[in-house]
Amino acid sequence: MPYPASMEESKRKVEETRPKRLEKGLLSRIPAEEREALVNKFHPDYKKEQFRELRIGPSKGSRAPLEIADLLEGNSRIDPDRIDLDKVDFDVDVLVVGCGGAGGASALLAEENGANVLISSKLRLGDANTIGAQAGTQACDRPNDSPAIHYLDAMGGGHYVNVPELVEALVKDSPDVIKWLESLGVNWDKEPDNSYHELSGGGASRRRLHSCKDYTGLEEMRVIRDEIRQRNLHGKKVDWVEFEPAIELIMDDKGQVAGAILMDLETRRMTIVRAKAVVIAAGGMGRTHIQGFPTTNHYGATADGLVLAYRVGCPLVHMDTMQYHPTGAAFPPQILGFLVTEKVRTLGAEIVNGDGEQFVHPLEARDTEASAEIRECKERGKGVNTPTGEVGLWLDSPMIDILRGQGTVARELPAMVRQFGRFNIDMAKEPVLVYPTLHYQNGGIVIKADASTPVPGLFAAGECEGGVHGRNRLIGNSTLDLFVFGRRAGRAAAQWAKEVKLGKLTLDHVRKWQREIKEAGLEEMPVSPMLLPNYANQDRPVPGFQPLGQVSPYTPFGDRAIRWI
Amino acid sequence: MAKVAEKEKVQMVDIFIMDKHYQVPEGLTIQAALEYCGYNLIRSVGCRSGFCGACATIYCFKNDPQLRYALACQKAVEPDMYLTQIPFFPTAEALYNVEDLEPKEGENKLVELYPIILTCFGCNNCTKSCPQDLEVMEFMSAAIRGDYEKVYEKSFDCLMCGLCAARCPQGLQPYVMAMAGRRLRGAYLAPKSQHNLDRVKEIEEGRFDAEMEKLKQMPTDELREL
Ligand SMILES: Cc1cc2nc3c(=O)[nH]c(=O)nc-3n(C[C@H](O)[C@H](O)[C@H](O)COP(=O)(O)OP(=O)(O)OC[C@H]3O[C@@H](n4cnc5c(N)ncnc54)[C@H](O)[C@@H]3O)c2cc1C
Ligand code: SF4
Ligand code: SF4
Ligand code: FES
Numbered sequence: 001m002p003y004p005a006s007m008e009e010s011k012r013k014v015e016e017t018r019p020k021r022l023e024k025g026l027l028s029r030i031p032a033e034e035r036e037a038l039v040n041k042f043h044p045d046y047k048k049e050q051f052r053e054l055r056i057g058p059s060k061g062s063r064a065p066l067e068i069a070d071l072l073e074g075n076s077r078i079d080p081d082r083i084d085l086d087k088v089d090f091d092v093d094v095l096v097v098g099c100g101g102a103g104g105a106s107a108l109l110a111e112e113n114g115a116n117v118l119i120s121s122k123l124r125l126g127d128a129n130t131i132g133a134q135a136g137t138q139a140c141d142r143p144n145d146s147p148a149i150h151y152l153d154a155m156g157g158g159h160y161v162n163v164p165e166l167v168e169a170l171v172k173d174s175p176d177v178i179k180w181l182e183s184l185g186v187n188w189d190k191e192p193d194n195s196y197h198e199l200s201g202g203g204a205s206r207r208r209l210h211s212c213k214d215y216t217g218l219e220e221m222r223v224i225r226d227e228i229r230q231r232n233l234h235g236k237k238v239d240w241v242e243f244e245p246a247i248e249l250i251m252d253d254k255g256q257v258a259g260a261i262l263m264d265l266e267t268r269r270m271t272i273v274r275a276k277a278v279v280i281a282a283g284g285m286g287r288t289h290i291q292g293f294p295t296t297n298h299y300g301a302t303a304d305g306l307v308l309a310y311r312v313g314c315p316l317v318h319m320d321t322m323q324y325h326p327t328g329a330a331f332p333p334q335i336l337g338f339l340v341t342e343k344v345r346t347l348g349a350e351i352v353n354g355d356g357e358q359f360v361h362p363l364e365a366r367d368t369e370a371s372a373e374i375r376e377c378k379e380r381g382k383g384v385n386t387p388t389g390e391v392g393l394w395l396d397s398p399m400i401d402i403l404r405g406q407g408t409v410a411r412e413l414p415a416m417v418r419q420f421g422r423f424n425i426d427m428a429k430e431p432v433l434v435y436p437t438l439h440y441q442n443g444g445i446v447i448k449a450d451a452s453t454p455v456p457g458l459f460a461a462g463e464c465e466g467g468v469h470g471r472n473r474l475i476g477n478s479t480l481d482l483f484v485f486g487r488r489a490g491r492a493a494a495q496w497a498k499e500v501k502l503g504k505l506t507l508d509h510v511r512k513w514q515r516e517i518k519e520a521g522l523e524e525m526p527v528s529p530m531l532l533p534n535y536a537n538q539d540r541p542v543p544g545f546q547p548l549g550q551v552s553p554y555t556p557f558g559d560r561a562i563r564w565i
Numbered sequence: 566m567a568k569v570a571e572k573e574k575v576q577m578v579d580i581f582i583m584d585k586h587y588q589v590p591e592g593l594t595i596q597a598a599l600e601y602c603g604y605n606l607i608r609s610v611g612c613r614s615g616f617c618g619a620c621a622t623i624y625c626f627k628n629d630p631q632l633r634y635a636l637a638c639q640k641a642v643e644p645d646m647y648l649t650q651i652p653f654f655p656t657a658e659a660l661y662n663v664e665d666l667e668p669k670e671g672e673n674k675l676v677e678l679y680p681i682i683l684t685c686f687g688c689n690n691c692t693k694s695c696p697q698d699l700e701v702m703e704f705m706s707a708a709i710r711g712d713y714e715k716v717y718e719k720s721f722d723c724l725m726c727g728l729c730a731a732r733c734p735q736g737l738q739p740y741v742m743a744m745a746g747r748r749l750r751g752a753y754l755a756p757k758s759q760h761n762l763d764r765v766k767e768i769e770e771g772r773f774d775a776e777m778e779k780l781k782q783m784p785t786d787e788l789r790e791l
Contacts, residue, residue, distance in 0.1 A: 123610075123611055123619070124611065124617075124619060126617070127611030127612065127617050127619055128611075131611070131612055131616050131617045132612045132614055132616045132617075139761075140764070141758075141760055141761040141764040141765075142760060143760055146773060146776075147768065147773045147776075147777060148773060148776045148777060148780055151777065151780055152780070152788065152791055155788060156788075156789075160785045160788060160789070164780075164781040165781070168777055168781060172768055172773070172777070175761050175764040175765045175768060176765050176768070178761055179761055179762065179765055182751060182752065182755070183663075183752055184663055184748070184751075184752065185663055185666075185747065185748025185749065185750075185751040185752040186751050187717060187721070187747055187750060187751035187755060188751070188755070188758075190755060190756060190758065194756035194757065194758055194759070195758050195759075195760055196758050196760075196761060212721075213721065213722075215616070215721065215722060217616070218616055218617075218724070219721075219747075222725060222744065223747075223748060223751070226658075226744050226748065227663065229658060230658070230660070230661060230662070230663070233658065233660050234660065234662070243607065243608070265607045266607060266608075296614070298611055298612045298613065298617070299606075299610045299611060299612070299613055300611075333592060334592065334593070334594050334597075334641055335614070338614045339614065414722055415615070415616070415722070418615070418697070418698075418722075419614075419615055419639070422615075422639055422640070423641075532605075532606075532607070534605050535597075535600040535605070535606075536600050536603050536604055536605040536606075537600060537601050537602065537603050
């Protein structure tokens with residue numbers, strides 16, 4: 001029996017109400033007016049005291065979560081007066097910062113377009129948020145679908161503040177992204193009639209979620225990574241350095257981005273890259289643990305891309321909105337915050353409270369769904385408490401096999417089954433406990449449709465850029481975004497590199513930044529980019545010894561009863 | 566949120582990280598236990614959720630020499646665990662172009678690329694070492710038979726963690742071979758989806774441009790109505 005006795009009773013109620021719920025069908029969706037009120041009251045984005053206005057930099061005056069504001073206003077990790085930019089280690093056309101899907105796609109397209117490419121990767125190639133994506137990638141390629149319908153869904157999900165040109169690019173490139181990935185060897189799920197197996201997702205009015213079982217991101221990422229390796233083996237001009245993140249961008253005396261300083265995380269050695277164009281594809285921010293939330297994100301999701309771009313004068317958009325995924329695992333404590341893919345709900349499971357009662361349609365947009373869950377627990381007190389002090393709601397996964405036939409869970413959700421199975425929970429037979437978890441950065445670096453930023457020579461793609469999804473991204477539009485804008489960034493950066501004439505390299509922008517910090521009285525801010533969280537137990541450190549990462553008040557295993565004791 | 570009545574007392578367990586003794590709270594994953602012991606991890610950590618294979622771990626117990634295999638982010642510590650991590654395993658990939666992978670009748674592309682797989686003698690060490698519980702030996706023999714579909718099916722959940730290669734007495738690297746097998750299957754053997762190719766063409770021909778232009782200009786109020 002995997003669930004403790006204290007949770008068993010509630011679990012039984014879920015089983016008892018299941019036949020009736022199945023008969024009755026899902027609750028209807030929340031009307032638009034009520035939706036706004038619900039989100040306003042319960043969504044973490046609306047907790048005013050958790051945000052502040054940026055005091056310096058190109059987006060001065062706009063709001064950001066406290067954790068992100070601290071990083072954006074942080075001091076540089078380098079002393080510009082002690083760095084000799086004449087000693088260049090790599091001289092390339094395009095430097096790509098980060099190698100998730102967006103960085104990988106940029107590198108491939110830049111190489112194809114004639115550029116000599118270097119990738120800076122903080123962890124191994126592909127250790128990224130992309131590899132954790134499970135549910136799938138949207139593309140409007142069914143006969144009953146169209147770019148216009150996809151566009152309306154994305155705009156609606158984003159509360160209509162998305163940048164129209166970016167959404168247009170997103171939806172119009174989408175069928176080709178699927179085709180391109182297949183030509184590289186991605187194995188999409190197919191129907192017996194050879195059409196793509198496509199599910200619908202929260203906020204989408206058509207079935208357009210393309211999947212590779214529930215390892216979609218893994219399949220996409222390993223194919224992209226393999227293609228990069230193969231091209232390198234063939235002597236093509238694409239190379240990479242691992243465990244060497246970018247810690248500061250370099251500019252030239254004409255105000256163009258001209259490369260970056262990298263740091264080897266293990267040896268702390270510095271590498272100077274001169275590049276005619278830089279693509280930032282450094283992903284999201286989950287490991288900043290905004291408002292103390294656990295996260296689905298990989299270890300390197302520390303908002304570095306935002307910091308690098310901000311320091312060279314690139315504005316950010318919609319930084320006051322983050323996505324909390326409605327179904328992070330709330331039990332067992334070892335996997336607190338891990339993603340339970342939305343596909344579980346698209347396949348038919350609904351979320352019910354501790355009494356086994358329905359309280360929300362399972363496929364509302366994510367902000368709405370998460371808000372309804374928070375209300376159910378915090379206001380109505382209908383959540384289920386775990387022995388370690390977490391609270392959660394039941395995701396009734398056994399409904400899937402009942403609705404779609406025995407074996408569906410095993411076939412469609414092997415990763416999920418394995419995850420819970422490791423802790424002796426059989427999700428085909430038992431519901432799983434969930435609660436919102438920090439998942440995705442909706443906003444980010446300002447870009448145009450060709451993925452160029454307002455700063456010459458700087459491009460951005462993937463989760464680190466903003467505007468595509470407005471204030472709320474729909475499922476499957478992010479793994480789409482990263483290939484759409486990753487490919488565009490690669491092309492545009494290669495083109496820019498052909499035309500640009502670099503001037504003399506300089507770090508004057510860092511000096512200027514440090515003056516601004518001083519004038520604003522912010523010298524006490526931590527250094528950034530953050531690079532990695534530091535979850536190491538800080539009990540009895542050697543006094544005066546500087547740890548590499550910033551000490552995180554968050555501990556990784558989430559069990560409050562045993563948090564560093 | 567209701568308070569838990571009483572904090573349960575935490576049990577500590579003895580573990581040995583690279584032969585050094587530590588005590589950590591019961592219930593931690595191996596990964597969190599390392600952090601609890603004061604390690605600020607750089608290698609051996611990636612997704613932290615069982616998808617990337619960065620945290621491959623080999624362990625046994627104090628009184629049981631049988632080697633076992635796990636992902637550090639997915640496995641809770643157990644008393645008297647002796648463990649080490651394998652953050653990197655050397656591999657050599659064969660050279661290929663995905664454009665040239667299309668197998669012709671009677672041709673075994675995987676054996677052509679990796680002739681060394683023919684030396685597999687079916688000892689099953691690979692299967693026993695896979696933290697994803699994949700039947701690694703089965704996809705090796707499928708590759709030798711030229712059964713690409715089976716290679717795809719049986720190896721699909723592979724995280725490329727390297728543990729199977731670490732344990733193969735013949736020095737084979739099943740996951741590297743399987744990568745080529747899956748790409749071959751995805752690009753050539755999977756049936757084409759005509760509706761997608763049609764839509765790509767329609768978009769290229771500008772079929773939707775006028776409609777998209779209209780939508781892009783439309784004020785939000787009108788968009789909401791649609
Ligand atoms: C668990 C999970 C499930 C998801 N499921 C889905 C889904 O089903 N569908 C969907 O559409 N979206 C999904 N998403 C969202 C989507 O996967 C991500 O938004 C997307 O993959 C981000 O891609 P990216 O290339 O922009 O960033 P990432 O894939 O995160 O890659 C960024 C890379 O940059 C590296 N990096 C960071 N800082 C630096 C630096 N300073 N120097 C060098 N490198 C650096 C990182 O380590 C990382 O390797 C999911 C996300 C998660 C976490
Ligand atoms: S361990 Fe090596 S030799 Fe043994 S079955 Fe696996 S691949 Fe074959
Ligand atoms: S097949 Fe090999 S590389 Fe793949 S997950 Fe299993 S042990 Fe790891
Ligand atoms: S850290 Fe990715 S599988 Fe463990």
